[in-house]
Amino acid sequence: MNPCRLLAPCPRLALALTLAALSSPASAIFHNGGFETGDFTGWTLEGGVNPGLVGAPPFTGASVQITPGAAGPANVVGAGADPRAPTIVLPRVGQNTARLNDENGGALVTRLRQVDTVTAADIDPLDGLPHIRFAFAPVLDDPSHAPHEQPYFYVVVRNLADNSVLFEQFAYSGQAGVQFLSGAGSWKYLEFQDVDAVLPATALGQQVELTVIAADCSLGGHGGYVYVDGFGSAPVGPGGGNGTTPTAVPATDPLALGLLGLITGWIGWRAQRRSAGNA
Ligand SMILES: [Ca+2]
Ligand SMILES: [Ca+2]
Numbered sequence: 001m002n003p004c005r006l007l008a009p010c011p012r013l014a015l016a017l018t019l020a021a022l023s024s025p026a027s028a029i030f031h032n033g034g035f036e037t038g039d040f041t042g043w044t045l046e047g048g049v050n051p052g053l054v055g056a057p058p059f060t061g062a063s064v065q066i067t068p069g070a071a072g073p074a075n076v077v078g079a080g081a082d083p084r085a086p087t088i089v090l091p092r093v094g095q096n097t098a099r100l101n102d103e104n105g106g107a108l109v110t111r112l113r114q115v116d117t118v119t120a121a122d123i124d125p126l127d128g129l130p131h132i133r134f135a136f137a138p139v140l141d142d143p144s145h146a147p148h149e150q151p152y153f154y155v156v157v158r159n160l161a162d163n164s165v166l167f168e169q170f171a172y173s174g175q176a177g178v179q180f181l182s183g184a185g186s187w188k189y190l191e192f193q194d195v196d197a198v199l200p201a202t203a204l205g206q207q208v209e210l211t212v213i214a215a216d217c218s219l220g221g222h223g224g225y226v227y228v229d230g231f232g233s234a235p236v237g238p239g240g241g242n243g244t245t246p247t248a249v250p251a252t253d254p255l256a257l258g259l260l261g262l263i264t265g266w267i268g269w270r271a272q273r274r275s276a277g278n279a
Contacts, residue, residue: 047072072110151224
């Protein structure tokens with residue numbers, strides 16, 4: 001909303017900049033984190049072929065192998081139903097949600113990546129620490145292959161300064177302990193899961209790399225994909241899609257709200273003084 005319509009007389013430039021800094025999540029982490037451009041602007045799409053995971057469960061990022069190749073399938077979707085995952089509601093937030101990989105086989109891997117810097121705008125005032133938040137919903141065929149051959153989903157946030165893992169999550173289709181829902185046929189899925197990764201205070205000012213991977217089964221006959229949305233430091237917002245707008249952390253900051261009240265009060269006081277002076 002244009003602050004000039006909220007605050008009359010129109011605020012001075014400095015005031016406008018202050019308000020923008022307090023209320024805008026634009027400087028928060030990840031460009032186009034909600035895919036609201038309708039495409040993958042700001043992101044790098046890569047991929048290749050899945051030769052299978054290395055080692056035995058529990059798998060980690062070290063288990064992931066990708067034979068280099070063309071970027072895997074990916075698209076941005078709006079409102080609609082998923083025939084393989086009937087209770088998933090799309091889009092997750094805003095008007096668009098990304099879908100990495102697809103229902104077809106081919107042992108393809110889709111990898112989505114973005115590097116960005118953690119700033120003070122990513123600090124959640126509730127705990128004073130930077131956060132990375134997003135929502136994901138994997139939809140994976142479950143052909144009951146060996147675990148290392150199953151379709152899988154993997155997300156990791158690394159600190160590029162020392163390559164340390166700040167957060168990672170891995171699940172292969174049918175993995176024990178993961179509460180998969182039964183979809184159409186042999187498909188398994190999760191409804192949207194909200195992730196809130198708390199970063200250490202030392203991450204401030206450092207570059208982090210977010211990577212999301214969705215892989216078909218390594219034998220070539222079965223597909224899998226993952227919906228992702230709402231990448232940023234702010235809470236992803238209420239579910240259900242339908243144009244829901246993400247909630248910005250700074251907007252709920254009591255300090256910001258208090259300052260906004262003070263500024264609004266000051267403008268009202270000046271307007272009163274002016275009209276009193278003109279009378
Ligand atoms: Ca979105
Ligand atoms: Ca596929």
